[in-house]
Amino acid sequence: MSPGGFAGNTIYVDLSTGVIEKRPLDLGLAEKFQGGLGLCIRLAHEAISPGRGALSPENPIVLGTGPLVGTHLPATSRLYAVTKLPTSGTVGWCGSGGVNFACMLKNAGFDHVVIRGRAERPVYLEIFNDDMKIRDAGHLWGKGVEETDAILWEKYGRPTGILAIGQAGENLVPFSMAFVEGLATLGRGGFGAVMGSKNLKAVVARGERGIRVADKKRYKEVSRAFLKSMREYPYLKEWQDLGLVKSFPLVPVEQYKAMKKRRVACVSCPVGCKDVVEIPDGEYRGLVKGTSSVINLYTPVIYGFKDYRESIRFMALLDDYGLDMFEFFGIMGFTAELTRRGIIPAQDVDPEIRVDSLASMSAWAEKISLRRGLGDLLAGGFPGILEALGPEAEPFAPSLVKGMHPYAGPGSSLPWDLFGTMELGQVLDPRGPHVGAGGSPTYFAKRPLEVFPKHLRRMGVPEGALGRILQKGEAEDEEGILRVGRLLRYSHRWFAILGSLGVCARAAINRFYSVSACAEMAEAVTGFPTDPETLELRADRSWTLLRIMNLRDGFSRNKQETLPDRWFREDGFKDYATGDPLRPETVEKMIEDYYGEWGWDLETGAPTPETIARLSLEEESKK
Amino acid sequence: MSKSKYDVQVNPDLCTGCLRCGLACSELYTGAFNPLLARIHVKVSGATCEILFTEECNACGVCADNCFFEALTKTRKEAQA
Ligand code: SF4
Ligand code: SF4
Ligand code: SF4
Numbered sequence: 001m002s003p004g005g006f007a008g009n010t011i012y013v014d015l016s017t018g019v020i021e022k023r024p025l026d027l028g029l030a031e032k033f034q035g036g037l038g039l040c041i042r043l044a045h046e047a048i049s050p051g052r053g054a055l056s057p058e059n060p061i062v063l064g065t066g067p068l069v070g071t072h073l074p075a076t077s078r079l080y081a082v083t084k085l086p087t088s089g090t091v092g093w094c095g096s097g098g099v100n101f102a103c104m105l106k107n108a109g110f111d112h113v114v115i116r117g118r119a120e121r122p123v124y125l126e127i128f129n130d131d132m133k134i135r136d137a138g139h140l141w142g143k144g145v146e147e148t149d150a151i152l153w154e155k156y157g158r159p160t161g162i163l164a165i166g167q168a169g170e171n172l173v174p175f176s177m178a179f180v181e182g183l184a185t186l187g188r189g190g191f192g193a194v195m196g197s198k199n200l201k202a203v204v205a206r207g208e209r210g211i212r213v214a215d216k217k218r219y220k221e222v223s224r225a226f227l228k229s230m231r232e233y234p235y236l237k238e239w240q241d242l243g244l245v246k247s248f249p250l251v252p253v254e255q256y257k258a259m260k261k262r263r264v265a266c267v268s269c270p271v272g273c274k275d276v277v278e279i280p281d282g283e284y285r286g287l288v289k290g291t292s293s294v295i296n297l298y299t300p301v302i303y304g305f306k307d308y309r310e311s312i313r314f315m316a317l318l319d320d321y322g323l324d325m326f327e328f329f330g331i332m333g334f335t336a337e338l339t340r341r342g343i344i345p346a347q348d349v350d351p352e353i354r355v356d357s358l359a360s361m362s363a364w365a366e367k368i369s370l371r372r373g374l375g376d377l378l379a380g381g382f383p384g385i386l387e388a389l390g391p392e393a394e395p396f397a398p399s400l401v402k403g404m405h406p407y408a409g410p411g412s413s414l415p416w417d418l419f420g421t422m423e424l425g426q427v428l429d430p431r432g433p434h435v436g437a438g439g440s441p442t443y444f445a446k447r448p449l450e451v452f453p454k455h456l457r458r459m460g461v462p463e464g465a466l467g468r469i470l471q472k473g474e475a476e477d478e479e480g481i482l483r484v485g486r487l488l489r490y491s492h493r494w495f496a497i498l499g500s501l502g503v504c505a506r507a508a509i510n511r512f513y514s515v516s517a518c519a520e521m522a523e524a525v526t527g528f529p530t531d532p533e534t535l536e537l538r539a540d541r542s543w544t545l546l547r548i549m550n551l552r553d554g555f556s557r558n559k560q561e562t563l564p565d566r567w568f569r570e571d572g573f574k575d576y577a578t579g580d581p582l583r584p585e586t587v588e589k590m591i592e593d594y595y596g597e598w599g600w601d602l603e604t605g606a607p608t609p610e611t612i613a614r615l616s617l618e619e620e621s622k623k
Numbered sequence: 624m625s626k627s628k629y630d631v632q633v634n635p636d637l638c639t640g641c642l643r644c645g646l647a648c649s650e651l652y653t654g655a656f657n658p659l660l661a662r663i664h665v666k667v668s669g670a671t672c673e674i675l676f677t678e679e680c681n682a683c684g685v686c687a688d689n690c691f692f693e694a695l696t697k698t699r700k701e702a703q704a
Contacts, residue, residue: 070657071646072643072646072656100640100642103658107657107659153668157666158668159640159642159658159665159666159667207659208657208659209657210649210650210654210656210660211655211657212654212655212656227689230691261669262638262667262669262672264667265640265692266641267642267646267658268642269639269641270641270643270691271691276669276670278670288670
């Protein structure tokens with residue numbers, strides 16, 4: 001049986017020389033790392049030379065999809081990128097619901113794209129039927145994401161896949177993102193700036209090839225049963241209609257319903273979580289905005305915007321420039337504080353910074369994205385501002401993790417106070433604070449520990465580890481203990497399993513998948529012998545290799561995993577299971593728990609020789 | 624569409640652009656998944672959506688079986704008479 005699922009080729013482009021090279025996919029590596037995120041990590045390990053800056057031409061971008069992408073298995077739509085990110089300086093993953101892009105890239109004939117160098121002038125890449133062309137992007141440079149997409153769709157038609165940056169990425173703002181068809185992001189950490197540093201405005205993909213599966217009969221059985229179970233899920237309609245809005249009181253349901261024009265789903269997704277909304281009345285009546293999640297459109301409300309319509313108007317602008325909302329608002333608050341303290345002269349701050357004002361925030365989004373006036377300094381992000389202003393400014397900066405503003409926790413945009421896997425993941429994910437990889441049952445506050453085993457088994461936590469994660473209290477009525485560090489190790493693995501296949505990890509989808517279903521699908525589609533254990537092994541290998549790459553670049557435990565003081569103040573984080581105030585020693589212990597469960601050295605976080613042997617990473621760990 | 628037992632109805636307002644319809648149709652008739660090779664073409668563009676069938680479409684209804692959003696539904700022809 002010939003391997004299925006994969007498009008079968010990787011394309012390499014050097015933007016400095018214009019040389020394009022197509023190579024057949026290395027099937028040995030595809031099997032060893034599964035594809036998708038795993039193979040992106042492996043290809044990045046080969047392509048990245050340690051010590052090179054994120055914005056240097058030598059920093060490659062590795063894009064990739066997964067072997068299930070392009071089939072009609074549910075929500076097999078993902079696009080991944082691995083590169084060195086400018087904010088953290090670490091090698092990180094970026095991932096997005098691929099909308100149409102990932103599927104179209106595969107139908108153009110490629111599983112992965114490796115982009116190196118820097119073009120002399122602005123360019124975009126056109127990837128069509130087994131071919132890639134470097135096109136002039138002079139007419140797109142300086143334009144926002146929305147207009148860029150519109151021009152490219154006008155030329156190529158829909159459903160062409162488009163990955164594009166706005167002005168913030170062009171101007172190397174380290175908190176800029178790239179957008180997939182304006183609806184999903186490859187984002188936090190400065191992926192937009194990495195594209196900008198290459199003078200790469202966009203990548204478009206479309207193709208007439210098709211994706212074939214290795215074992216049709218088995219595929220039919222597996223997909224039929226899985227789709228049937230989704231159809232019969234009693235809350236499917238609720239997820240389709242409301243999604244996470246039902247658990248976010250920030251977005252009033254009636255308001256949402258009144259402005260919703262269309263639910264949008266990535267290729268193959270039976271749930272959908274993206275929205276196109278239209279402002280129904282007021283000054284911005286008729287403004288149509290597509291978004292990765294309607295909840296994002298209300299972020300400015302968290303910062304004090306009084307009118308949700310102004311909030312949407314502002315998010316349309318921020319997305320168009322391609323700025324990360326969490327960092328933007330964090331930097332605005334910090335700058336206002338520095339101005340009050342006289343560290344930044346008030347006359348330089350024009351207009352006055354008011355985080356609750358549309359006019360003020362719009363002016364600053366523009367100044368930062370175009371690097372005008374004081375905007376140029378602020379466009380350096382927290383690390384850049386602190387470097388320029390020196391120790392005087394430091395006490396007023398928020399607690400940072402890997403150079404970024406944590407998105408969740410005390411003093412953050414999402415002021416959750418229970419310390420679960422996502423919260424700890426802000427420190428332990430190599431890319432820094434990001435919503436993606438640390439999901440687990442702790443995502444929903446105060447879930448009773450009794451319900452955990454069911455979910456943990458689904459995520460592939462081995463029976464032997466259940467007792468290490470969920471420790472019973474001594475007495476009958478005593479609260480159990482949840483070992484968050486150990487659990488996070490399996491969250492990261494589960495994320496790597498889904499990511500390597502190309503399955504969406506969002507809560508709306510993840511809940512339907514289990515490691516055994518993934519193994520059956522992987523085997524039917526690719527034809528590689530795959531049971532849950534092999535799938536887990538491949539994911540362990542990939543995530544550990546990401547660790548190895550960062551160690552190779554000098555990110556040891558002390559340099560990488562530092563904890564913000566703000567988390568441990570009186571109004572700081574609380575233990576997930578007991579609600580007691582969180583202490584730094586406890587979190588240090590969690591980090592050791594995490595390392596231990598991975599088979600990494602407790603002191604340094606480096607994989608032990610036994611772990612390297614178990615994962616057959618001997619060769620990779622030498623380079 | 625006349626030989627089929629079914630009529631396929633469309634409601635573009637409910638369409639999410641998931642292309643599940645085109646994936647299923649292309650696999651059935653070409654042996655490989657690719658919405659561009661399907662007999663149904665869906666173009667979602669912000670608030671607007673267009674759903675078209677090619678001349679080869681035989682109204683088999685498989686696309687509707689794969690639509691989770693009720694943008695496509697199939698009905699038996701006899702039932703309508
Ligand atoms: S849940 Fe959302 S992000 Fe995930 S595949 Fe569906 S539409 Fe895309
Ligand atoms: S009715 Fe059948 S042939 Fe026509 S588009 Fe749908 S699946 Fe294809
Ligand atoms: S399957 Fe339904 S919702 Fe999805 S693109 Fe086709 S018609 Fe639209």
